[in-house]
Amino acid sequence: MVRILKGSYPNTKVMNISFRPSLLFCIIMDIIGYATYTIPFIGEIGDIMWAPISAFIFYKTFGGLKGAFGGIFNLAEELMPGLDFIPSFTIMWMWQRFKKDKEHLPERRSFLSGAVLPRK
Numbered sequence: 001m002v003r004i005l006k007g008s009y010p011n012t013k014v015m016n017i018s019f020r021p022s023l024l025f026c027i028i029m030d031i032i033g034y035a036t037y038t039i040p041f042i043g044e045i046g047d048i049m050w051a052p053i054s055a056f057i058f059y060k061t062f063g064g065l066k067g068a069f070g071g072i073f074n075l076a077e078e079l080m081p082g083l084d085f086i087p088s089f090t091i092m093w094m095w096q097r098f099k100k101d102k103e104h105l106p107e108r109r110s111f112l113s114g115a116v117l118p119r120k
């Protein structure tokens with residue numbers, strides 16, 4: 001979330017702008033993580049260099065608690081041999097995308113009484 005202050009001091013308005021990364025960006029980041037598989041034996045050294053960079057980008061991209069947890073998961077995923085196939089950026093993009101879509105669903109109403117039912 002980015003906060004932008006607009007206007008002079010007495011009439012300052014605060015605008016909150018939500019940032020969500022594009023799916024293309026997330027896929028490219030996952031492909032870069034996979035790229036270390038292309039060079040046998042040297043690829044694991046590339047993972048050691050790429051892991052902290054990827055974790056930092058993940059944290060900065062998604063932010064907050066999810067970004068911190070995902071960054072730690074991404075770091076562990078890149079450092080452990082054989083786990084590079086997990087598309088962590090794309091998974092987080094899908095999680096955010098479908099969670100946001102679920103928040104905008106219309107309220108459910110009971111067919112018989114018309115009472116508002118809680119969303120699951």
